[in-house]
Amino acid sequence: MKWSRTRALVLALLAAAFVGYALLLWQGPWWLDGDRLRRRDLQPADGVVITGFRTTLVALGAGAVAGQVFSTPTARCGTLVTGTASRPRSHGTAR
DSSP states (O other), X not given: OHHHHHHHHHHHHHHHHHHHHHHHHHHHHHHHHTTTSOSSSOOHHHHHXXXXXXXXXXXXXXXXXXXXXXXXXXXXXXXXXXXXXXXXXXXXXXX
């Protein structure tokens, strides 16, 4: 029973994070810089700020996903995520 509660909590947190991330991508520039950004009749300068904010969020999200992918237990055991084991190098000593 404990596993199902933990799983439900993790799924709820992931869903909340996904919704929050989507809301930040959509409305984040106006939430954080709304007094300087126009809501209607946007100008090129507004587009630069909005695009820069969204690009930053996408880069942070991609970094978070990559960090999770490469910090799995299999990656810590000397194997890549694909499952191929790393081979020790001989460093020039042929036998």
